[in-house]
Amino acid sequence: AQSVTQLGxxxxxxxxxxxxxxxxxxxxxxxxxxxxxxxPNQGLQLLLKxxxxxxxxxxxxxxxxxxxxxxxxxxxxxxxxxxxxxAEYFCAVSNTGNQFYFGTGTSLTVIP
Amino acid sequence: xxGVTQTPxxxxxxxxxRVTLRCSPRSGDLSVYxxxxxxxxxxxxxxxxxxxxxxxxxxxxxxxxxQQFPDLHSELNLSSLELGDSALYFCASREGLADQETQYxxxxxxxxxx
Numbered sequence: 563a564q565s566v567t568q569l570g571x572x573x574x575x576x577x578x579x580x581x582x583x584x585x586x587x588x589x590x591x592x593x594x595x596x597x598x599x600x601x602p603n604q605g606l607q608l609l610l611k612x613x614x615x616x617x618x619x620x621x622x623x624x625x626x627x628x629x630x631x632x633x634x635x636x637x638x639x640x641x642x643x644x645x646x647x648x649a650e651y652f653c654a655v656s657n658t659g660n661q662f663y664f665g666t667g668t669s670l671t672v673i674p
Numbered sequence: 675x676x677g678v679t680q681t682p683x684x685x686x687x688x689x690x691x692r693v694t695l696r697c698s699p700r701s702g703d704l705s706v707y708x709x710x711x712x713x714x715x716x717x718x719x720x721x722x723x724x725x726x727x728x729x730x731x732x733x734x735x736x737x738x739x740x741q742q743f744p745d746l747h748s749e750l751n752l753s754s755l756e757l758g759d760s761a762l763y764f765c766a767s768r769e770g771l772a773d774q775e776t777q778y779x780x781x782x783x784x785x786x787x788x
Contacts, residue, residue, distance in 0.1 A: 594774045605676065605764055605779035606717075613774035652717065656773050661730050662707070664717040 566655050568665035576673045581640040583668045585627075585653030588634065595636040596654040596662070597627055606652060612636060623647070648672045677701065678767050678780035686786045692753040695783045699746055699767030705729070706748040707768070707777060708740055712761040723748055724771060755787045 569584040587593055594613050598606040610621025617629040623646075627638045636653060653665040677700035687693055699706050708720040710733075719732035723742035734740075737755075742748040752759060762784050766777040 596776070598779075605678075605781045606766075607676070607779070608776050611774070611776060661719055661722065661732065662777055664719075666716045 566653050566663050566665040568651075568653050568668050570668055571666065572669045572671065574671040574673055575643045577645055578642050581625075581638070581643045581647065581670065583638040583651050583653075583670065585636045585638065585665060586634055587636065587653075587655045589655060593655045595627075595629060596656070597621065597625070597636075597638050598652045598654060598664075599623075600650040600652065600667075602649075609638070609651075643670075643672045645672050645674065676778040676780065678765060678778050680763075680765050680780035680783050682783060683781065684784050684786075686788065687755060688788055689755055689757060691755050691787075692751065693755065693785065695750040695752070695763050695765075695785075697748045697750070697765030697767075697780060699748070699765075700778055703767035703769050703778070704746065705768040705770060705775075706742055706746070707766040708734075708748070708750050709764040709766065710761045711764060711782070715761075717764075720750070729771075752785070757787050760785055760787045 565588045567586045596611045597609040600606045610619045612619045612629045620626045625640045651668045654662045656662050679698045681696045704725045707722045710718045720734040722730040726742050737753050740750045762782045764782045766779045768775045768777050
């Protein structure tokens with residue numbers, strides 16, 4: 563069975579600082595990996611995804627993530643946090659053809 | 675705007691009642707997924723339909739049921755509601771069944787059971 567672990571349910575960073583949100587997955591086969599963002603009272607929006615090819619994936623709003631098979635990780639980063647980045651972030655894995663498995667989410671707070 | 679619509683946006687009802695949540699997928703998407711998001715359980719997959727047929731079941735209670743109609747819209751029926759059913763219910767759609775396809779989420783229906 564697949565699972566996704568997001569380390570740190572709450573992360574706080576200063577405006578302009580590096581954002582690092584951690585995601586580890588367990589999968590018996592190469593996975594497809596996704597990061598979604600959820601702003602208050604809204605649905606989930608895709609930030610980026612890894613399917614095949616280049617392991618460093620760039621997404622919207624300056625975010626990127628690197629697929630590291632040896633570490634079974636797909637951490638999300640952004641060089642410089644902006645106030646508008648405050649939101650809930652979800653990592654997800656898909657490799658069954660029918661289901662997505664979501665992590666429990668990380669709430670990002672950006673301190674001015 | 676993801677292209678996925680959900681109605682109603684908010685729903686307040688009483689314990690024991692039954693409600694129906696509606697979802698219209700993105701144009702051309704054949705797969706519809708339903709999720710429940712609550713503070714204590716996180717984002718839980720409930721059920722998936724593909725082109726009118728049930729495809730996968732997750733943590734869906736027997737009191738809940740869903741269907742997908744020929745026009746591909748889907749409805750989630752929640753009956754004998756309990757206080758614990760209060761949550762955000764999301765619908766997501768996907769073009770087909772390929773693993774790498776993105777799921778596009780609707781804005782959700784917030785259900786409050788009093």
